[in-house]
Amino acid sequence: MLLDGFKIIGGIMNIDLVSERKAAIQQCLKKFGISENPAINDDLLNFKGTPFRSSSLLAALILTYKREALHTELRSISDQPAALINRLHTLGFKFKTEPKNIKRLLYKNRNGEVCRMIIGIEAQPREAQGRAKELLHKSVFACLSAIEIYNKPDFKYREETFSVLMINAWELLFKAKLLHDNGNKIKTIYDGTKKNRTGNPRTIDIDESMRKLGELNVPKDLRLNLAGLIEIRDNAVHFMNKGVMFCVKVQEFGTASLRNYLILIQRWFNYDLSKYNFFLMPLSFYTPQTMDPVSLLKSSHEMKRVLEFLSYLENESISTQENNMNVSMKLSTKFVRSSTESTVLVQYSNDPDAIKVRTTVEDDLARRYPMSFTELKEKLKERYSDLKFNKAFNRLKKELEDPEKNGVRYCTVRLLNPKNENSSRMKFYSTEIFKEFDNHYKKSANWGK
16 A cells, blocks of 8 residues: 555554655765665665665665666675675565576676676565474573573583584574474474384484575585584583684684574574673683694694594685675784773783784784875775865865874874984875765776776
């Protein structure tokens, strides 16, 4: 039913929401320098999954909704367009795909160019009912228990317990999905006619659950991640696990598994986990960041095999953002200057077992301010079509360089010879400065191609 161009959904017409999103679209068109999309109507603006703030996500929607957007166009609004497309897909937008590979949310046009296009809106996930709902809740509780146990500061069996509970959470989630998709028929999760010790029907395990759901529901990277956690669980239950490198790998596989879990439970059931303290596991100062040969040599023969197997799984990753899943996630610690009371203190030590941290001022400055003014000018010429190095440009540049207004956010001054205080000085610029220039100049049509 339509009324003055607004669609009534479930008897409710949200005029304020539509108006808010219209304003956001106008801001987005100006911000990113993209053209209007006549296919966008009030029905779309009233859709729950439509972004309501001016952002690169909304820009991606404008570019792709019922019209063909080249990959190069999407690159002009974000360095990671695939991540935006995956997010829109999660929100309920259906993309045109190639018939032979429907898992990838892209296709090639007649000219062989990679394109993206939203062809419609997918129905929102139905709320789980009955047995599926019960298993879904049990799955969430198992996952929360895994996080709670891991986050205890001195729990002696934390990694092993986490892996057992996290695999249990995944198995229950898969079974809830199978029941949900098959009308809550309990035989869907029965393991044939097999009985357990009490005579009750046996249910399928996690491997059979993944097989039944298929690769479209359970992508390769998720399977690899779970294979790693299952190996960790099996060693915990039937043998033993120990060693610093083992702790590192559990953290990396576990963090990725939690992220994957959040994505799928939202995609399948539109389940809101915001009411829980669903925090990622804490970082650890003492753990190394890579699995180097020296660390392997220090491990037992059995543990070495486990670590090598986990490394093999990581190397088997398909390395694409299309399925939005992760096998493992590398965790790193960075030091930043801060005067707040919550700043982590680092202390010098002559303890041979203390972790070694090496950093240089030159490396830090080169990373944060990679461009001289000559290099900045060349990048600005490539980026904008209406740029002129005139008085207006110089005023803007001077304002951004002003340390009283902006500190060293956009620019810093360095001695060409740090050992000589009388040495000449030179300005270097951060990539953050582009965000300010974007508000004053129009991006070139060829930028990013």
